[in-house]
Amino acid sequence: xxxxxxxxxxxxxxxxxxxxxxxxxxxxxxxxxxxxxxxxxxxxxxxxxxxxxxxxxxxxxxxxxxxxxxxxxxxxxxxxxxxxxxxxxxxxxxxxxxxxxxxxxxxxxxxxxxxxxxxxxxxxxxxxxxxxxxxxxxxxxxxxxxxxxxxxxxxxxxxxxxxxxxxxxxxxxxxxxxxxxxxxxxxxxxxxxxxxxxxxxxxxxxx
Ligand SMILES: C[S@@+](CC[C@H](N)C(=O)[O-])C[C@H]1O[C@@H](n2cnc3c(N)ncnc32)[C@H](O)[C@@H]1O
Numbered sequence: 001x002x003x004x005x006x007x008x009x010x011x012x013x014x015x016x017x018x019x020x021x022x023x024x025x026x027x028x029x030x031x032x033x034x035x036x037x038x039x040x041x042x043x044x045x046x047x048x049x050x051x052x053x054x055x056x057x058x059x060x061x062x063x064x065x066x067x068x069x070x071x072x073x074x075x076x077x078x079x080x081x082x083x084x085x086x087x088x089x090x091x092x093x094x095x096x097x098x099x100x101x102x103x104x105x106x107x108x109x110x111x112x113x114x115x116x117x118x119x120x121x122x123x124x125x126x127x128x129x130x131x132x133x134x135x136x137x138x139x140x141x142x143x144x145x146x147x148x149x150x151x152x153x154x155x156x157x158x159x160x161x162x163x164x165x166x167x168x169x170x171x172x173x174x175x176x177x178x179x180x181x182x183x184x185x186x187x188x189x190x191x192x193x194x195x196x197x198x199x200x201x202x203x204x205x206x207x
Contacts, residue, residue, distance in 0.1 A: 002051060003030035009048065014041055015055070039065060046074035057083045057116040066126035073207040079127070084158070085117045085138065085201040090185035091155050098178045099163060108163045108174070123203050131205040143196045150194040151186040152179035 003011045013031045015021050021033045038052070039059050050069050059065055069079055086092055096112030098104065120136040127134045145154055156164065156175060164171040188194045 002049070006049075012043070014038060043072050046077065047072050048074055048077050050077070050079045052081045054082060054084060056081060060116070062116075062118060062122070063126065066123060067130060070127055070130040070205060070207065075207055077207045079131070079203065079205045079207075081203045083117045083201050085199045087115045087117065087159075089197070089199070090182060091151055091196070091198075092159055094181050094185065095155065095160055095163065095178060098174065098181055101177070103177075104167070104174060107170075108166050111163055111166070114159070117201060120201060120203075123201070127203065127205040131207055133206045135204045136202065138199055138201050140197050140199045143198055145194045145196050146192070149179040149183065150188070151196045152182045154196060155182075 003009070007030070011031045013021070013024055013033045014036050015024070015033075016035065016037055018035055021035055024033060025031065037059075038055065039061075043050075050072060052069075056062070056065065069081075073079060092114075096114070099108040099112045120138065124134055124136060143154070145151065147153060152160075152175070155178075160175070160178065164175060167174050186194050186196060
């Protein structure tokens with residue numbers, strides 16, 4: 001979409017995952033796909049736009065990352081970021097609580113309390129000294145999910161992934177405990193669907 005919106009621009013698509021890059025599209029998309037880590041990415045020349053959707057929460061040390069991304073911009077360039085910030089909700093709290101149970105603590109207990117995204121004012125502090133404008137906002141999306149243990153199944157593909165990867169053959173047993181513990185927090189409605197509120201933080205900063 002970005003390449004179509006700015007056909008004259010040189011657009012680079014970055015991700016650590018080869019599978020994700022393959023899914024994103026081939027050379028015909030007009031994008032140069034690069035496998036790499038955002039934490040040490042160098043655009044080579046000042047960027048007109050740095051756009052990061054649902055990815056920066058996987059990168060540690062936002063005190064270093066956000067100033068570096070702002071400084072990668074050309075004058076008038078824009079940093080546009082969306083990150084999940086649902087870490088204090090039952091979906092994520094319960095994940096940590098199950099990880100701290102005696103059966104799991106030695107392998108995934110250290111992952112409890114994972115809060116990779118700070119409150120909005122922390123991002124203002126990182127961006128405002130380097131940018132002419134900083135817009136921040138949060139939106140809670142009331143996602144309508146279907147199926148059994150719909151909230152747990154949704155988290156399985158996101159925040160739960162590192163826990164499940166660490167546990168290998170025991171991932172199924174851990175997930176079953178997590179789904180059972182989460183059930184009372186997200187009961188299905190009369191039509192069988194589950195409303196799953198999910199908070200996301202947005203930042204748009206202009207250099
Ligand atoms: C929820 S997906 C979002 C993918 C894509 N940005 C989108 O909007 O559809 C999160 C992505 O972040 C990637 N990722 C995680 N850590 C990363 C890092 N340090 N550098 C670059 N990409 C990373 C993952 O491989 C994954 O594809």
